[in-house]
Amino acid sequence: xxxxxxxxxxxxxxxxxxxxxxxxxxQSISSYLNWYQQKPGKAPxxxxxxxxxxxxxxxxxxxxxxxxxxxxxxISSLQPEDFATYYCQQSYSTLITFGPGTKVDIK
Amino acid sequence: QVQLQESGPGLVKPSExxxxxxxxxxxxxxxxxxxxxxxxxxxxxxxWIGSIxxxxxxxxxxxxxSRVTISVDxxxxxxxxxxxxxxxADTAVYYCARDLxxxxxxxxxxxxxxxxxxxxxx
Numbered sequence: 001x002x003x004x005x006x007x008x009x010x011x012x013x014x015x016x017x018x019x020x021x022x023x024x025x026x027q028s029i030s031s032y033l034n035w036y037q038q039k040p041g042k043a044p045x046x047x048x049x050x051x052x053x054x055x056x057x058x059x060x061x062x063x064x065x066x067x068x069x070x071x072x073x074x075i076s077s078l079q080p081e082d083f084a085t086y087y088c089q090q091s092y093s094t095l096i097t098f099g100p101g102t103k104v105d106i107k
Numbered sequence: 108q109v110q111l112q113e114s115g116p117g118l119v120k121p122s123e124x125x126x127x128x129x130x131x132x133x134x135x136x137x138x139x140x141x142x143x144x145x146x147x148x149x150x151x152x153x154x155w156i157g158s159i160x161x162x163x164x165x166x167x168x169x170x171x172x173s174r175v176t177i178s179v180d181x182x183x184x185x186x187x188x189x190x191x192x193x194x195x196a197d198t199a200v201y202y203c204a205r206d207l208x209x210x211x212x213x214x215x216x217x218x219x220x221x222x223x224x225x226x227x228x229x
Contacts, residue, residue, distance in 0.1 A: 032212075032213045034208075034213070034214075034215040034216075036153075036216075042221075043202055043204075043218075043219035043220065043221055043222050044153065044202075044216075044219055045217075045219070046207075046215055046216060046217035046218075049207070049208060049213070049215040050208070050211070050213055050215075055217060087152065087153055089153075089215070089216075091208060091213040091214035091215065092213075094166055095155075095168060095169060096155040096168075096214050097155065098152055098153040098154070098155070099152070100152050101152050
């Protein structure tokens with residue numbers, strides 16, 4: 001199985017801050033990496049697919065980068081509606097796995 | 108606009124079979140894409156259960172494969188999940204979602220249903 005880790009597990013930030021979340025795979029997954037946002041009591045929402053492609057309708061302040069084993073999700077200027085938990089997900093393997101999540105809350 | 112809605116019992120007894128249905132609106136399952144089930148235990152992370160193509164082709168999480176069956180009913184534009192021999196560890200919010208990426212060689216899920224909490228308890 002391909003194990004996914006995320007760092008940090010949680011962070012506190014202020015509106016307007018630049019936020020970076022890291023996701024690491026236990027082996028190379030090329031660019032088969034996706035990012036989701038989940039708010040409490042809601043379903044996850046796709047933000048980024050194939051490591052760096054912005055899903056339609058997602059604000060441009062979200063961006064993704066990386067390949068191989070190391071990936072980042074960046075929020076260029078944190079907005080009030082961005083406080084949520086973020087998950088990465090790999091699909092290189094037929095066993096699809098998610099990272100443990102990074103919770104972004106208000107400082 | 109594609110929408111998915113899960114339905115099924117919210118309470119299942121241990122050792123019994125959990126059965127859920129996902130109804131798709133705004134898109135015909137027969138037109139393509141894979142369709143998946145993902146679950147999330149309370150306060151925990153996401154676990155992919157399995158996915159199905161409109162033709163009926165399936166692939167499952169090996170850790171659940173012996174207990175899982177996913178099927179599709181294109182006439183009703185629905186796909187379903189059955190998980191047998193459930194225990195308290197299967198208590199979770201169960202989501203259905205469209206797998207947008209399978210045709211491109213990856214798997215990314217969008218949109219998702221709102222989710223349904225299934226509790227396993229006697």
